[in-house]
Amino acid sequence: MAEQSIGKSVLRKEDMRFITGKGQYTDDVNLRGQTYGYFVRSPYAHADVGEIDVSAAAGMPGVVAILTGKQVAEDEIGGLPCGWMIHSKDGSEMKQPLHPVMAGSKVNYVGEPVALVVAESFVEAKNAAEMVSVDYSERDAVVSVTDAQSAPVIHEDAPANTCYEWELGEKASTEEAIASAAHVTTYELTNNRLIPNAMEPRAAIADFNPATEDLTLYTTSQNPHLVRLILTAFIQLAPEHKLRVIAPDVGGGFGSKIFVYSEETALAWASMKLGLPIKWTAERSESFLADAHGRDHVTTAQLGLDAEGRFVGLKVKTTANMGAYLSTFASSVPTYLYGTLLAGQYKTPNIYVEVDSVFTNTAPVDAYRGAGRPEATFLLERIVELAARETGRDPAELRRINMIQPDEFPYQTPVALEYDIGDYEASLNRALKMADYDTFADRRAASEAKGKLRGIGFSCYIEACGLAPSKVAGELGAGVGLWESGEVRVNPTGSVTVLTGTHSHGQGHETTFAQLVASRFGISVDDVEVVHGDTGKLDFGLGTYGSRSLAVGGSALAKAADKVVEKGRLIAAHLLDEDAEKIDFEDGEYRVKDSNQAKTFQEIAFAAYVPHDYPLEDLEPGLAEKAFYDPGNFTYPAGTHICEVEIDPDTGVVEIDRFTAVDDFGTIINPMIVEGQVHGGIAQGIGQALLEGCVYDDMGQLQTGSYMDYCMPRADDLPSFAVGMTSTPCTHNPVGAKGCGEAGAIGSPPAVINAVTDAVGVPDITMPATPEKVWRAIATADKNAA
Amino acid sequence: MYDFNYHKPSSIDEAIQLFTDLEDAVYLAGGHTLLPSLKLRLAAPTDVIDLAGIPGLNGIDYSGDDLKVGALTPHDDVSTSPVVQSVIPALASLAGGIGDAQVRNRGTIGGSVANSDPAADYPAAVLGLGAQLVTNQRTLNADEFFTGMFETALEEGELLKEIRFPKPEAAAYVKYPNPASRYATVGVFMTKTSEGVRVAITGAAPSVFRATDMEAALNADFSEAALDGISLDADMMNEDLHASAEYRAHLCVVMAKRAISQI
Structure with a gap:
């Protein structure tokens, strides 16, 4: 049966189990003899840890064991490594203070694990945890990013609380360009700290079998092989071949489940020590405290323009918060995922960026949907907007005259990246049309007539996805390769099992990857099953983050599928008694050119596994192929977002009236899934712009530790999005895909803030632009106008 | 939550007797404050007396x-x-x-x-x-x-x-919800009765209160304009991450005007 499913909105194969409660998440797994872990966490942001008295807790009902950070140290377990080495401008290596699995003599953020109570039930573990008495001596907390470098030192081996002082680009030429610019726009900004809030909290079950010495870890991970690698090679808990990591259904990650955390590491260690399965599922309060947070930059930037409005130089100085310790990929986020994106869609010839990363007494900060690229886009698209206003230019036209043109690719930016392809104006033009930009003035007048303020804001973003060419990543300090593996197993009846090293936790891989492979074989999507998330079943893989799964993992599968097609051709040639080069494969059939002699894909599969009439002397039986794909470059999704807001001046409440997104993701396999990804990303971007903000007080206590105070976007905060697509397929991978998972969260925040500040008539409002901040800005604007 | 004893009396007298006899008992109605407090272990009563079994309290x-x-x-x-x-x-x-x-x-x-x-x-x-x-x-x-x-x-x-x-002559309730919790940051209940205007404000201060200055102004002239000169004392207002005292005091007047416009 012939079927071409690329480009079709096939309904998601995985949704039936998700929406009927039949998913199998980590917390749904229960093992015989299972015990429960509960962590004693630091109530202080910064304190010395004296004696830990567990005597009262140890006598509580059901308690099996109580393990502390001191025992972790005695067993020489840890610390948790950071997988990306960044060098400072003076050539020195970044500072990597010990990140203990559980705190030893000092705690450095509220929520840091201090002890693990193991009991026969969850409630017994929690009850006993309350009875563990820890003698803390509190110290002053370092909370402010801007003051961190002059504050008391948190880690002795990180003077001035500084992890690294990194730079990229040409300092002298950039300063020269700005000094001689016709106009210079200066912008100081804070990129607000966010808490990821995946729907499923983190969870893990560690199960050590003392007889076989096999350790199985079920965990909520976006990349189970990476967990295995880190726990074995770096933390040396177990030999790699004796550790199996299973990440079953995972309910959202947004980056927060990339990392290897204290909890699953402590659980694995404790299970080996006790010879028992131990389960831990985070309570939501723990997620707020101890999931890696995102963003948290303070930045000053200058953009120079010539008399015609062309950008001549961009200089950026950022201080980035790492939190108390370096999380798994924290160091790469404000550097190679941030500084490299500062060219945006523009031909700015001179760019220089400096980034100081600092430690504070807050939860670790790491990649969160977009990871560095939202911070770069926010800075760039805000400062470009300000430049347009200051020089009296239309913000869309200023962007247009600076854009890299389609005939200028490949384009080498001054900040290390080489863009392969794009057509930025096409997205801009399409978005302007969809957003009815021509008639905006009418809508503004209509709003004013009813006492409301209306504004419009643009964001022309670019991002770098498909992490990443391994050689380049290695040169930049990555501790791992960033290729991907794929295996295509054709079963004897012609159905197909696909194995991928990427991981789906909401992205719909089970459908998209099935479409990709089914279309190559001309078979039904229903005949393809996708397997992921289990190191016991799969070749090594790098997992899912950075919008890489289709561009890198899909490319591996495409290569493997193509190998299957070629082997099938040899089998068909034998069965049809014809030379292989005279056999075409199309629509699921191997056919002799210019003839009606043909064998179906299913017939070939059967012949491969029942090789009674088969060229066994020349060809192995069976029909299964593997491929490892290492990308040749990053992919560069790009597009234009336009936000239009109406503001109630009496309350400062912002209503997003229209939101238009036109994106170029290259080749699209499933438009419905892509649109869903865009919707989710925009919702998170609007959340950052208007609603979400993580707040610690001066003592380092988390003020936004529940949904009563941390404002997640809800359906009624959002309009219906208008989503459009343009397409310039990626030039260097076999799928032509660029990646779509993060674009919404990258492109949208500056569009929203540009719209809000346009409506109010002020240069800036710090994110989140809450109603009170907007109300105060309106008062300022009114005062200035008076 | 911690363990507690559960009781479901079938009369008010029985409920009160239980409450009197038990060491540290609480009543349970719909549970929307009590249950979260129990789950967060912020409350630890020995006994919970569920009122749902008492006839005649619902209607x-x-x-x-x-x-x-x-x-x-x-x-x-x-x-x-x-x-x-x-x-x-x-x-x-x-x-x-x-x-x-x-x-x-x-x-x-x-x-x-x-x-x-x-x-x-x-x-x-x-x-x-x-x-x-x-x-x-x-x-x-x-x-x-x-x-x-x-x-x-x-x-x-x-x-x-x-x-x-x-039954009032007319009434309206307008609230400005906290964007995160959706509880009232400021909620104004405006009532016209034969005996005059009553303005009750929730969310803004430690407890619901009557805005007597507004009532006086509106008794003289029931219009939005009558509130133009009124400002509430920010010192008596609540303050949190989402709304300062000053903003709350401002919202009281804005919400009151909106309530008037609905009457």
Whole structure:
């Protein structure tokens, strides 16, 4: 049966189990003899840890064991490594203070694990945890990013609380360009700290079998092989071949489940020590405290323009918060995922960026949907907007005259990246049309007539996805390769099992990857099953983050599928008694050119596994192929977002009236899934712009530790999005895909803030632009106008 | 939550007897404050007395002068009741704006009022409409009922049975919700009666209160413009991450004007 499913909105194969409660998440797994872990966490942001008295807790009902950070140290377990080495401008290596699995003599953020109570039930573990008495001596907390470098030192081996002082680009030429610019726009900004809030909290079950010495870890991970690698090679808990990591259904990650955390590491260690399965599922309060947070930059930037409005130089100085310790990929986020994106869609010839990363007494900060690229886009698209206003230019036209043109690719930016392809104006033009930009003035007048303020804001973003060419990543300090593996197993009846090293936790891989492979074989999507998330079943893989799964993992599968097609051709040639080069494969059939002699894909599969009439002397039986794909470059999704807001001046409440997104993701396999990804990303971007903000007080206590105070976007905060697509397929991978998972969260925040500040008539409002901040800005604007 | 003993009495007398006899007991109505407190281990009562088994505490009646609402009547019943919608539409509308559907199906008017949460909606209606609160012992006026943050005139163990709302000439409730929790940051219940205007404000201060300056101005001239010169004292306002005292004081006037515009 012939079927071409690329480009079709096939309904998601995985949704039936998700929406009927039949998913199998980590917390749904229960093992015989299972015990429960509960962590004693630091109530202080910064304190010395004296004696830990567990005597009262140890006598509580059901308690099996109580393990502390001191025992972790005695067993020489840890610390948790950071997988990306960044060098400072003076050539020195970044500072990597010990990140203990559980705190030893000092705690450095509220929520840091201090002890693990193991009991026969969850409630017994929690009850006993309350009875563990820890003698803390509190110290002053370092909370402010801007003051961190002059504050008391948190880690002795990180003077001035500084992890690294990194730079990229040409300092002298950039300063020269700005000094001689016709106009210079200066912008100081804070990129607000966010808490990821995946729907499923983190969870893990560690199960050590003392007889076989096999350790199985079920965990909520976006990349189970990476967990295995880190726990074995770096933390040396177990030999790699004796550790199996299973990440079953995972309910959202947004980056927060990339990392290897204290909890699953402590659980694995404790299970080996006790010879028992131990389960831990985070309570939501723990997620707020101890999931890696995102963003948290303070930045000053200058953009120079010539008399015609062309950008001549961009200089950026950022201080980035790492939190108390370096999380798994924290160091790469404000550097190679941030500084490299500062060219945006523009031909700015001179760019220089400096980034100081600092430690504070807050939860670790790491990649969160977009990871560095939202911070770069926010800075760039805000400062470009300000430049347009200051020089009296239309913000869309200023962007247009600076854009890299389609005939200028490949384009080498001054900040290390080489863009392969794009057509930025096409997205801009399409978005302007969809957003009815021509008639905006009418809508503004209509709003004013009813006492409301209306504004419009643009964001022309670019991002770098498909992490990443391994050689380049290695040169930049990555501790791992960033290729991907794929295996295509054709079963004897012609159905197909696909194995991928990427991981789906909401992205719909089970459908998209099935479409990709089914279309190559001309078979039904229903005949393809996708397997992921289990190191016991799969070749090594790098997992899912950075919008890489289709561009890198899909490319591996495409290569493997193509190998299957070629082997099938040899089998068909034998069965049809014809030379292989005279056999075409199309629509699921191997056919002799210019003839009606043909064998179906299913017939070939059967012949491969029942090789009674088969060229066994020349060809192995069976029909299964593997491929490892290492990308040749990053992919560069790009597009234009336009936000239009109406503001109630009496309350400062912002209503997003229209939101238009036109994106170029290259080749699209499933438009419905892509649109869903865009919707989710925009919702998170609007959340950052208007609603979400993580707040610690001066003592380092988390003020936004529940949904009563941390404002997640809800359906009624959002309009219906208008989503459009343009397409310039990626030039260097076999799928032509660029990646779509993060674009919404990258492109949208500056569009929203540009719209809000346009409506109010002020240069800036710090994110989140809450109603009170907007109300105060309106008062300022009114005062200035008076 | 910690373990506790659960009781489900079938009469008010039995409930009160249990409350008196037990060491550290609490009443459970809809549970929308109590259960989260238990789950977060912020409350640890020895005993929970579930009032759901007591007949006669749930219902809406407009056979006499007042609209009578039983203490255990869920928000959704008030919101969707044709009687409430016709007699005091602002009360139905307020109930329909509490929380979400799940909350409205479990949360009760008596639980909300007796809890006197500064950010709850119902206290504004009770005070704004000048309701009477009938307990197992006595009848209290709304003006004497709310005494502070999470504090009321109810004595230890005293049970709220029914709330009696006089029918106003007109009323409206307008709130500005906290964007995260959706509780009232400021909620203004505006009532016109034959005896004058009553303005009750919830969310803004430690307890629901009557804005007497606004009432005086509106008794003289019931118009939005009458509130132009009015400003509330920011020193008496609550303050949190989402709204400063100054912003709350400002919102009181804005929401009051919007309530007027609905009347």
